[in-house]
Amino acid sequence: xxxxxxxxxxxxxxxxxxxxxxxxxxxxxxxxxxxxxxxxxxxxxxxxxxxxxxxxxxxxxxxxxxxxxxxxxxxxxxxxxxxxxxxxxxxxxxxxxxxxxxxxxxxxxxxxxxxxxxxxxxxxxxxxxxxxxxxxxxxxxxxxxxxxxxxxxxxxxxxxxxxxxxxxxxxxxxxxxxxxxxxxxxxxxxxxxxxxxxxxxxx
Numbered sequence: 393x394x395x396x397x398x399x400x401x402x403x404x405x406x407x408x409x410x411x412x413x414x415x416x417x418x419x420x421x422x423x424x425x426x427x428x429x430x431x432x433x434x435x436x437x438x439x440x441x442x443x444x445x446x447x448x449x450x451x452x453x454x455x456x457x458x459x460x461x462x463x464x465x466x467x468x469x470x471x472x473x474x475x476x477x478x479x480x481x482x483x484x485x486x487x488x489x490x491x492x493x494x495x496x497x498x499x500x501x502x503x504x505x506x507x508x509x510x511x512x513x514x515x516x517x518x519x520x521x522x523x524x525x526x527x528x529x530x531x532x533x534x535x536x537x538x539x540x541x542x543x544x545x546x547x548x549x550x551x552x553x554x555x556x557x558x559x560x561x562x563x564x565x566x567x568x569x570x571x572x573x574x575x576x577x578x579x580x581x582x583x584x585x586x587x588x589x590x591x592x593x594x595x
Contacts, residue, residue, distance in 0.1 A: 403434050403530055403578065404508065410577040411489030411506050420493050420503035423469035424456025426573060427485065428530060431511040435527035436570070439477065440560065442523050450523075452562045454569065455480065458500070466490065470505040477522050478515040485509055491572045496565050504569045506577070528557050533570060534580060540588040551588045 407428070427437040443450045455474035463469045471482040491504040517525050533555055541554035541563045554563035555570070562570070567584070574580040 404428070404430060406579075407488055407506070407573075407577040410579065411491070411573075413487075413489050417466060417490065417503075418493070420459070420466050420469075421500035422456060422458045422496070423466040423473070423503045423505055424454035424569070425470040425474040425480075425485070426454055426491070426504050426506045426569060427474070427480070427509045428506070429511040429513075429527065430486070430508040434530045435511070436530055436533065437478075437480075437509065437515075438526055438528060438560070438562070438566070439517065439522045440524040440526070442519070442521055451564065451566075452560050453566050454504070456502070466503040467505055470503075477518050478525055479518075480509065480513065480515055484513055489577075491569060491576055494565055494568055494572070502565060502569075504572070506573065526558060526560065528560075528562075532557055533562075534574060534578075538582065538584065538588075552586075553584055553588050 429435045429437070437455070438452055439455055441451050441453055455477045456470055457473040459469050463472065467487065471485060474480045475482060485507040488506045488508060491506060493501045493503045496502050515525050517523065536555045536557060538553040539556050540551035541561055543550050543552050543563070552563050553567065554561050555567055556562070571582050571584045574582060
């Protein structure tokens with residue numbers, strides 16, 4: 393992993409310069425809002441999905457969801473879902489841009505929309521979908537060493553790279569979107585393999 397050479401107070405300025413919107417964006421199957429607090433030590437808004445959900449139960453994710461028939465853009469999808477899940481007022485979001493679409497394990501193509509929010513915004517989790525709303529400092533994620541996380545797939549156990557912060561495990565699509573944010577918006581590369589060796593094999 394490359395050691396960051398930038399300061400926390402310059403992160404938002406770099407994101408403003410490094411991220412934008414495509415002139416003719418493609419309609420994705422779903423969208424998420426990667427919301428970052430606009431403050432000296434910017435934080436990333438994350439949620440933990442309810443344990444009774446049929447898909448991605450108990451996983452850490454960004455607010456977001458599938459496109460609905462009346463949604464006119466990826467931005468509309470991300471802002472609508474964020475409002476439904478956390479109560480975030482769309483008018484409190486300063487849009488910065490988008491990241492490349494990522495394919496979820498469900499097969500859906502997900503478009504990350506990046507925006508800034510006030511640090512003191514009041515959010516309330518929608519209990520049918522969200523168990524917890526929390527924040528992690530962006531710099532803490534940038535400096536975090538990817539750790540192996542065991543996942544059962546097709547009756548076999550694999551070890552996926554993950555960020556383990558604030559007693560939460562950030563892996564899968566959410567982690568890949570963060571890595572994309574660092575690469576695209578901050579020109580900071582993190583080695584992020586699809587699979588990792590078993591813990592005893594890692595030095």
